Amino acid sequence: SSELTQDPTVSVALGQTVRITCQGDSLRSYYASWYQQKPGQAPVLVIFDENNRPSGIPDRFSGSSSGNTASLTITGAQAEDEADYYCNSRDSSGHHAVFGGGTQLTVL
Amino acid sequence: QVQLQESGPGLVKPSQTLSLTCTVSGGSIRSGGYYWSWIRQHPGKGLEWIGHRYHSGDDDYNPSLKSRVTISVDTSKNQFSLKLTSVTAADTAVYYCARYYRNYERTWFDPWGQGILVTVSS
Numbered sequence: 330s331s332e333l334t335q336d337p338t339v340s341v342a343l344g345q346t347v348r349i350t351c352q353g354d355s356l357r358s359y360y361a362s363w364y365q366q367k368p369g370q371a372p373v374l375v376i377f378d379e380n381n382r383p384s385g386i387p388d389r390f391s392g393s394s395s396g397n398t399a400s401l402t403i404t405g406a407q408a409e410d411e412a413d414y415y416c417n418s419r420d421s422s423g424h425h426a427v428f429g430g431g432t433q434l435t436v437l
Numbered sequence: 438q439v440q441l442q443e444s445g446p447g448l449v450k451p452s453q454t455l456s457l458t459c460t461v462s463g464g465s466i467r468s469g470g471y472y473w474s475w476i477r478q479h480p481g482k483g484l485e486w487i488g489h490r491y492h493s494g495d496d497d498y499n500p501s502l503k504s505r506v507t508i509s510v511d512t513s514k515n516q517f518s519l520k521l522t523s524v525t526a527a528d529t530a531v532y533y534c535a536r537y538y539r540n541y542e543r544t545w546f547d548p549w550g551q552g553i554l555v556t557v558s559s
Contacts, residue, residue, distance in 0.1 A: 362545035364484075371533055372484065374547040383547060415484055418544055424497060426474070426537070426544060428484040 332420050333361075333429035340435040341406045349401045349432045351416030359419040361399035363392060366413045366431075375414075376401060403434075411436045439464040441534050441550035449528075449557050455521040459534030459550055466515045467492045473510060473517040474537035474546060477530040485530075489537045490517065524557045531555075 333353040341347035351361055360379040364372035374383050376392035379399065389404045399418070403410055416429040445457035459473070466473060474489035488498035490508040498506050502521070510517045521528060531554050535546040 359542045359544060364546070371549040371552050372546075373549070374545055377538075377545040377547070378543055417484075417546065425499065426486040426489070426539070426546075428476075428486060431483040 332427050333416055333418060335414075335416060335429040335432045337430065338433045338435070340437055341403070342437050343408060344405055346402065346404045347406055347434065349403075349414050349434065351399045351401075351418075351429045352397055353418065353421075353427075353429075354397055355419050355421050355423065355427070356394060356397050356399050358423065361392065361394060362417045363390075363399075363401045364415045364417065365410075366415065367411075372415060406434075406436050408436050410434065439536060439548055441536065441548060443532060443534050443550045443553040445553060445555070447554055447556060449524055449555060450559050451525055451557055452523055455519070455524050455528060455555055455557070457519045457532055457534075457553060457555070459517050459519075461515045461517070461536075466510060466512055466517065470538060470540060472537040472539060473508070474535050475508060475519045476533045476535055476546070476549075478533070478552075479527075479530045487519065487521075487532075526557050529555065529557045 363376040365375045366372040380392040391402045393400050413431045415431045420427045440462045442460045449455045472489040475487040490496040505522045507520045531552040533552045534550040
């Protein structure tokens with residue numbers, strides 16, 4: 330089991346806002362990053378340092394954190410946002426990287 | 438921009454050693470602050486960090502794989518490699534290489550290679 334916990338599935342109506350969460354004790358000390366993975370493709374970084382977007386990532390993607398929970402929010406979800414989303418941070422020791430189990434997002 | 442490309446055999450026999458190479462283009466593997474990492478994904482499953490190495494030698498591995506894994510960096514070729522020994526069917530996965538940034542509280546992987554499927558079978 331992962332030290333970062335994500336809901337396995339989340340759904341959102343087209344154009345609505347969705348929040349995907351990631352829980353873990355290490356998130357009190359380390360930033361989360363988020364990755365989008367579409368079928369048959371490599372993961373793509375969408376949020377780093379908790380709330381920063383790499384160039385080319387739409388501004389409907391945002392990140393936040395509170396206590397032991399990091400969140401990825403998609404404001405105005407589009408059909409092309411349907412994908413698996415993974416959070417990443419450190420384990421409880423702070424030494425090793427760890428990924429959450431992933432959340433499959435369905436856009437209805 | 439920096440791009441990564443995995444290469445290596447797609448089929449490995451049980452008990453043998455899995456060997457993959459990641460070629461870095463568009464930037465130097467000696468770039469300060471970046472580690473070079475391998476991540477794998479079992480079929481239909483989530484992402485599993487395997488380990489990382491800095492160009493000057495600092496490395497770290499997933500405790501569950503540490504006894505079987507070695508990551509090396511070849512600065513002359515701008516490549517880094519993964520060796521996983523004594524493989525079993527449980528090591529069948531898509532293997533990704535990625536540039537890894539870690540500094541104090543910051544951690545992220547970008548960019549990623551396209552991934553290579555490695556099947557362990559006789």
